[in-house]
Amino acid sequence: MSIGEIIRTKGNEVLTSLPETSVVDIARMMTDRRVGLVVVVSQGGRILGVISERDIVRAVAINQDHIADLKVEDLYTRDVQTCLPTDDARDIMRVMHEGRFRHMPVVMHGNxxxxxxxxxxxxYLKEQSELHSDSEVWEELNFL
Structure with missing residues (x-):
């Protein structure tokens, strides 16, 4: 099962942001859209990195009095790991598990x-199998 199959099933809409966007605006956008990660892109659309809920929570804890002054460029994670639509979903699940992150941009030819x-x-694994719970899927993937 490929990452591309999952993207086709769930849709490929991705929230993106420019580096100069305020952290407060990004937090609102993430809350409104119920997403945990935004991909940071250049004016030309090149991926620069990602900003996650965790990045924002960490910034609030450290910069409580100055959070309104922060921009995405102050917080986002650079050198983000990406995957291809042709990558096996189980392999990508292992990479995310070992790297302790929950999201990965899917890129093809730099796009x-x-x-x-x-x-x-x-x-997706639950839908495609007879497994009924997340724990059953984790066991099937040999993570537990």
């Missing part, structure tokens, strides 16, 4: 094609 999360992979 953003989607975003896959641990939850997306678990849901």
């Amino acid at each position: 953003l094609k989607g975003l896959v999360s641990v939850g997306d992979i678990l849901e």
